[in-house]
Amino acid sequence: MNKIAVMSMTAALMLGSINVYAAPEITPEDAMPPRHEMPVKDGRHHRISPNERANKLADKLGLSDEQQQKAAEIRKADFEKMKPYMEQMKELRQKMDDMRQENMKAFEEILTPEQKEKFAEIKAEQQSKKGRGHKHHHRGAPDMPPPAE
Secondary structure, rough: HHHHHHHHHHHHHHHHHOOOOOOOOOOOOOOOOOHOOOOOEEOOOOOOHHHHHHHHHHHOOOOHHHHHHHHHHHHHHHHHHHHHHHHHHHHHHHHHHHHHHHHHHHHHHHOHHHHHHHHHHHHHHHHHHHOOOOOOOOOOOOOOOOOOO
């Protein structure tokens, strides 16, 4: 019984990290805020683009065109400073995804044909749940509190 429980938990952990994706080039306009900074609507976080966020803030503060231009330059300069770190994160995510795939392959090698069939069903069920709004979060823990200031 313990062996089955351990295998089930291992499979569940691995299924949660199966997603592999190719991250596109990120521009300052595309960069999204951390989840805890996203607006909440109907109990769910909704991402808005940095440009939309900047425009809303400019409206609330009543920034002049000149101030908005300077703010845009500041954001762009900051983004350029962060770019190398974003590239490092992209590379690390790819390495982690590769390791997860290797781990999954090793795990599947220890399964019997019947277990492999059952595992395929479990994976298909997990994929169908994702299609119904259960999304896997790639960037950090989803329930992280905002950083202390």
